Amino acid sequence: MLRPKSRVSAVTPKIILLLLSYLFLVSAAIFGLVGSYRVDVLRTDLAKVNAARDAAEHRETEFKTREAAVAGAEAKIAEAENKATKAQTELLTLQNEKAELESKLEASRNEIAALQKRVGEAGPAASPSQNPDAVSKPKQQPITSGPSVEIAQGPAEEATPPPPPQPKRRKTAPRKAPEAASTPEITSYSSAKALATFTPLPRYPARERSDSVTGIGVCILSVDPASGRVSAASMEQSTGDSTLDKSAVNAFRKWRFKPGTVSKVRIPIEFSMPGASH
Helix, strand or coil, X not given: CHHHHHHHHHHHHHHHHHHHHHHHHHHHHHHHHHHHHHHHHHHHHHXXXXXXXXXXXXXXXXXXXXXXXXXXXXXXXXXXXXXXXXXXXXXXXXXXXXXXXXXXHHHHHHHHHHHHHHHHHHCHHHCCCCCHHHHCHHHHCCCCCCCEEECCCHHXXXXXXXXXXXXXXXXXXXXXCHHHHHCCCEEEHHHHXXXXXXXXXXXXXXXXXXXXXXXXXXXXXXXXXXXXXXXXXXXXXXXXXXXXXXXXXXXXXXXXXXXXXXXXXXXXXXXXXXXXXX
16 A cells, blocks of 8 residues: 555656646746737837837928028018118108109299289280291291291381392282371281280291292281280282292281280281392
Protein backbone atom coordinates (compact mmCIF):
# COMPACT_ATOMS: atom_id res chain seq x y z
CA MET A 1 0.00 0.00 0.00
CA LEU A 2 2.92 2.28 0.35
CA ARG A 3 3.85 2.30 -3.31
CA PRO A 4 0.74 3.96 -4.78
CA LYS A 5 1.05 6.85 -2.44
CA SER A 6 4.59 7.53 -3.51
CA ARG A 7 3.54 7.64 -7.15
CA VAL A 8 0.81 10.15 -6.46
CA SER A 9 3.15 12.30 -4.55
CA ALA A 10 5.69 12.18 -7.38
CA VAL A 11 3.16 13.12 -10.08
CA THR A 12 1.69 16.06 -8.27
CA PRO A 13 4.70 18.46 -8.53
CA LYS A 14 4.92 17.90 -12.30
CA ILE A 15 1.29 18.81 -12.77
CA ILE A 16 1.75 21.91 -10.70
CA LEU A 17 4.76 22.92 -12.75
CA LEU A 18 2.81 22.39 -15.96
CA LEU A 19 -0.09 24.44 -14.67
CA LEU A 20 2.23 27.19 -13.59
CA SER A 21 3.96 27.17 -16.97
CA TYR A 22 0.61 27.35 -18.75
CA LEU A 23 -0.47 30.21 -16.54
CA PHE A 24 2.76 32.06 -17.27
CA LEU A 25 2.29 31.53 -20.97
CA VAL A 26 -1.30 32.73 -20.82
CA SER A 27 -0.24 35.73 -18.78
CA ALA A 28 2.56 36.52 -21.23
CA ALA A 29 0.12 36.24 -24.12
CA ILE A 30 -2.33 38.52 -22.38
CA PHE A 31 0.40 41.02 -21.56
CA GLY A 32 1.61 40.83 -25.14
CA LEU A 33 -1.85 41.52 -26.51
CA VAL A 34 -2.31 44.40 -24.11
CA GLY A 35 1.10 45.80 -25.05
CA SER A 36 0.41 45.56 -28.77
CA TYR A 37 -2.94 47.26 -28.25
CA ARG A 38 -1.26 50.03 -26.32
CA VAL A 39 1.33 50.39 -29.06
CA ASP A 40 -1.42 50.70 -31.66
CA VAL A 41 -3.16 53.27 -29.51
CA LEU A 42 0.08 55.19 -29.11
CA ARG A 43 0.73 55.06 -32.85
CA THR A 44 -2.78 56.32 -33.52
CA ASP A 45 -2.31 59.12 -31.01
CA LEU A 46 1.05 59.97 -32.56
CA ALA A 47 -0.52 60.11 -36.03
CA LYS A 48 -3.24 62.40 -34.70
CA VAL A 49 -0.67 64.60 -33.03
CA ASN A 50 1.33 64.81 -36.29
CA ALA A 51 -1.83 65.66 -38.22
CA ALA A 52 -2.75 68.32 -35.69
CA ARG A 53 0.77 69.74 -35.91
CA ASP A 54 0.61 69.83 -39.72
CA ALA A 55 -2.80 71.51 -39.55
CA ALA A 56 -1.44 74.04 -37.09
CA GLU A 57 1.54 74.78 -39.32
CA HIS A 58 -0.78 75.14 -42.33
CA ARG A 59 -3.01 77.50 -40.39
CA GLU A 60 0.00 79.48 -39.29
CA THR A 61 1.12 79.80 -42.91
CA GLU A 62 -2.35 80.92 -43.94
CA PHE A 63 -2.42 83.40 -41.07
CA LYS A 64 0.93 84.86 -42.15
CA THR A 65 -0.33 85.07 -45.74
CA ARG A 66 -3.46 86.84 -44.57
CA GLU A 67 -1.38 89.17 -42.43
CA ALA A 68 0.73 90.04 -45.50
CA ALA A 69 -2.44 90.61 -47.56
CA VAL A 70 -3.91 92.79 -44.81
CA ALA A 71 -0.67 94.78 -44.62
CA GLY A 72 -0.74 95.27 -48.41
CA ALA A 73 -4.39 96.34 -48.26
CA GLU A 74 -3.60 98.79 -45.47
CA ALA A 75 -0.74 100.21 -47.52
CA LYS A 76 -3.07 100.64 -50.50
CA ILE A 77 -5.69 102.26 -48.29
CA ALA A 78 -3.08 104.64 -46.91
CA GLU A 79 -1.94 105.48 -50.46
CA ALA A 80 -5.54 106.02 -51.53
CA GLU A 81 -6.10 108.29 -48.52
CA ASN A 82 -3.01 110.28 -49.47
CA LYS A 83 -4.27 110.62 -53.02
CA ALA A 84 -7.69 111.66 -51.73
CA THR A 85 -6.06 114.26 -49.51
CA LYS A 86 -4.04 115.61 -52.45
CA ALA A 87 -7.16 115.64 -54.61
CA GLN A 88 -9.07 117.55 -51.95
CA THR A 89 -6.22 120.03 -51.69
CA GLU A 90 -6.16 120.48 -55.48
CA LEU A 91 -9.95 120.81 -55.49
CA LEU A 92 -9.79 123.52 -52.85
CA THR A 93 -7.09 125.28 -54.87
CA LEU A 94 -9.21 125.05 -58.02
CA GLN A 95 -12.24 126.33 -56.15
CA ASN A 96 -10.23 129.27 -54.87
CA GLU A 97 -8.96 129.96 -58.39
CA LYS A 98 -12.51 129.66 -59.71
CA ALA A 99 -13.73 132.12 -57.10
CA GLU A 100 -10.94 134.53 -58.04
CA LEU A 101 -11.73 134.18 -61.74
CA GLU A 102 -15.43 134.69 -61.05
CA SER A 103 -14.66 137.81 -59.06
CA LYS A 104 -12.40 139.08 -61.86
CA LEU A 105 -15.09 138.22 -64.41
CA GLU A 106 -17.67 140.07 -62.36
CA ALA A 107 -15.33 143.05 -62.09
CA SER A 108 -14.75 142.92 -65.87
CA ARG A 109 -18.50 142.78 -66.47
CA ASN A 110 -18.99 145.76 -64.21
CA GLU A 111 -16.26 147.64 -66.09
CA ILE A 112 -17.83 146.68 -69.42
CA ALA A 113 -21.24 147.81 -68.18
CA ALA A 114 -19.73 151.08 -66.98
CA LEU A 115 -17.96 151.56 -70.32
CA GLN A 116 -21.15 150.77 -72.22
CA LYS A 117 -23.01 153.26 -70.08
CA ARG A 118 -20.35 155.89 -70.77
CA VAL A 119 -20.42 155.08 -74.48
CA GLY A 120 -24.20 155.36 -74.49
CA GLU A 121 -23.99 158.70 -72.72
CA ALA A 122 -21.14 160.04 -74.84
CA GLY A 123 -22.71 158.93 -78.16
CA PRO A 124 -21.73 156.50 -80.85
CA ALA A 125 -19.01 158.84 -82.10
CA ALA A 126 -16.89 157.99 -79.05
CA SER A 127 -16.91 154.26 -79.87
CA PRO A 128 -14.55 153.18 -82.69
CA SER A 129 -16.58 150.03 -83.32
CA GLN A 130 -19.79 152.08 -83.82
CA ASN A 131 -18.30 155.13 -85.51
CA PRO A 132 -19.07 155.14 -89.25
CA ASP A 133 -15.55 156.46 -89.84
CA ALA A 134 -14.28 153.14 -88.48
CA VAL A 135 -16.11 151.32 -91.28
CA SER A 136 -13.82 152.88 -93.84
CA LYS A 137 -10.68 151.97 -91.86
CA PRO A 138 -10.21 148.61 -93.59
CA LYS A 139 -9.16 150.64 -96.62
CA GLN A 140 -6.20 152.00 -94.60
CA GLN A 141 -5.02 148.57 -93.44
CA PRO A 142 -1.76 147.24 -94.95
CA ILE A 143 -3.41 145.15 -97.67
CA THR A 144 -1.21 144.74 -100.70
CA SER A 145 -3.88 143.26 -102.97
CA GLY A 146 -7.64 142.82 -103.21
CA PRO A 147 -10.63 145.14 -103.74
CA SER A 148 -12.07 147.56 -101.20
CA VAL A 149 -15.49 148.87 -100.24
CA GLU A 150 -15.71 152.51 -99.18
CA ILE A 151 -18.46 154.89 -98.15
CA ALA A 152 -17.59 157.93 -100.21
CA GLN A 153 -18.47 160.78 -97.84
CA GLY A 154 -17.17 163.92 -99.49
CA PRO A 155 -17.96 163.60 -103.21
CA ALA A 156 -21.58 162.66 -102.63
CA GLU A 157 -22.26 165.74 -100.48
CA GLU A 158 -20.38 168.46 -102.42
CA ALA A 159 -22.39 170.74 -104.63
CA THR A 160 -19.92 170.66 -107.54
CA PRO A 161 -17.89 167.43 -107.31
CA PRO A 162 -15.20 166.58 -109.86
CA PRO A 163 -16.03 163.87 -112.42
CA PRO A 164 -14.68 160.34 -111.74
CA PRO A 165 -11.39 159.61 -113.52
CA GLN A 166 -12.12 155.97 -114.39
CA PRO A 167 -14.19 155.20 -117.52
CA LYS A 168 -15.94 152.22 -115.84
CA ARG A 169 -17.74 154.46 -113.39
CA ARG A 170 -20.39 155.74 -115.74
CA LYS A 171 -22.89 156.47 -112.95
CA THR A 172 -21.49 158.19 -109.91
CA ALA A 173 -22.99 159.59 -106.73
CA PRO A 174 -21.66 163.17 -107.09
CA ARG A 175 -24.04 163.90 -110.00
CA LYS A 176 -27.01 163.32 -107.69
CA ALA A 177 -25.61 165.39 -104.84
CA PRO A 178 -27.56 168.62 -105.64
CA GLU A 179 -30.81 166.82 -104.78
CA ALA A 180 -29.65 166.43 -101.16
CA ALA A 181 -29.83 170.17 -100.62
CA SER A 182 -33.32 170.37 -102.13
CA THR A 183 -34.70 167.62 -99.85
CA PRO A 184 -34.35 168.78 -96.23
CA GLU A 185 -35.88 165.58 -94.76
CA ILE A 186 -33.08 163.44 -96.19
CA THR A 187 -30.05 163.48 -93.90
CA SER A 188 -26.60 163.29 -95.47
CA TYR A 189 -24.15 160.64 -94.39
CA SER A 190 -21.75 163.18 -92.87
CA SER A 191 -24.53 164.39 -90.58
CA ALA A 192 -26.00 160.97 -89.84
CA LYS A 193 -22.74 159.18 -89.07
CA ALA A 194 -22.65 160.60 -85.53
CA LEU A 195 -26.19 159.32 -84.96
CA ALA A 196 -25.49 155.77 -86.15
CA THR A 197 -25.01 153.01 -83.58
CA PHE A 198 -24.33 150.04 -85.88
CA THR A 199 -22.79 150.41 -89.35
CA PRO A 200 -21.70 147.15 -91.04
CA LEU A 201 -19.79 147.57 -94.32
CA PRO A 202 -21.20 146.03 -97.52
CA ARG A 203 -19.51 142.82 -98.68
CA TYR A 204 -17.62 142.80 -101.99
CA PRO A 205 -19.03 139.77 -103.92
CA ALA A 206 -16.37 137.25 -104.92
CA ARG A 207 -17.37 137.10 -108.59
CA GLU A 208 -17.26 140.86 -108.97
CA ARG A 209 -13.89 140.91 -107.18
CA SER A 210 -12.43 138.35 -109.56
CA ASP A 211 -13.84 140.22 -112.58
CA SER A 212 -12.55 143.57 -111.23
CA VAL A 213 -16.04 145.08 -111.38
CA THR A 214 -16.19 148.52 -109.71
CA GLY A 215 -18.89 151.09 -109.26
CA ILE A 216 -20.16 154.08 -107.33
CA GLY A 217 -23.76 154.44 -106.20
CA VAL A 218 -26.07 156.04 -103.66
CA CYS A 219 -28.42 154.22 -101.29
CA ILE A 220 -31.46 155.76 -99.59
CA LEU A 221 -32.44 154.44 -96.15
CA SER A 222 -35.86 154.83 -94.56
CA VAL A 223 -35.50 154.78 -90.77
CA ASP A 224 -38.19 154.17 -88.17
CA PRO A 225 -37.78 157.15 -85.81
CA ALA A 226 -39.20 155.27 -82.82
CA SER A 227 -36.70 152.40 -82.89
CA GLY A 228 -33.88 153.72 -85.08
CA ARG A 229 -34.06 150.60 -87.27
CA VAL A 230 -33.91 150.74 -91.06
CA SER A 231 -37.37 149.93 -92.42
CA ALA A 232 -36.44 150.09 -96.11
CA ALA A 233 -33.34 150.51 -98.27
CA SER A 234 -33.06 151.11 -102.02
CA MET A 235 -30.48 152.30 -104.53
CA GLU A 236 -31.15 155.87 -105.56
CA GLN A 237 -28.14 155.71 -107.85
CA SER A 238 -27.06 152.25 -109.07
CA THR A 239 -23.42 151.24 -109.05
CA GLY A 240 -23.88 149.81 -112.54
CA ASP A 241 -23.93 146.21 -111.27
CA SER A 242 -26.99 144.55 -109.73
CA THR A 243 -24.92 142.27 -107.50
CA LEU A 244 -23.05 145.23 -106.01
CA ASP A 245 -26.37 147.04 -105.51
CA LYS A 246 -27.83 144.03 -103.71
CA SER A 247 -24.78 143.71 -101.44
CA ALA A 248 -25.00 147.39 -100.50
CA VAL A 249 -28.76 147.26 -99.81
CA ASN A 250 -28.42 144.10 -97.68
CA ALA A 251 -25.70 145.72 -95.56
CA PHE A 252 -27.44 149.09 -95.12
CA ARG A 253 -30.67 147.40 -94.00
CA LYS A 254 -28.78 146.26 -90.88
CA TRP A 255 -27.76 149.79 -89.87
CA ARG A 256 -29.10 151.26 -86.61
CA PHE A 257 -29.50 154.87 -85.52
CA LYS A 258 -30.41 156.61 -82.31
CA PRO A 259 -34.20 156.68 -81.95
CA GLY A 260 -35.87 159.92 -82.88
CA THR A 261 -32.91 161.37 -84.80
CA VAL A 262 -33.30 160.63 -88.54
CA SER A 263 -36.03 159.43 -90.86
CA LYS A 264 -34.17 159.16 -94.18
CA VAL A 265 -30.46 158.96 -94.89
CA ARG A 266 -28.54 159.16 -98.16
CA ILE A 267 -25.34 157.05 -98.18
CA PRO A 268 -22.89 157.02 -101.11
CA ILE A 269 -21.07 153.72 -101.65
CA GLU A 270 -18.02 152.89 -103.76
CA PHE A 271 -16.65 149.46 -104.79
CA SER A 272 -13.08 149.92 -106.04
CA MET A 273 -9.97 147.92 -106.84
CA PRO A 274 -6.44 148.63 -105.51
CA GLY A 275 -4.73 151.60 -107.13
CA ALA A 276 -7.98 153.16 -108.31
CA SER A 277 -8.27 156.90 -107.68
CA HIS A 278 -11.31 158.21 -105.80
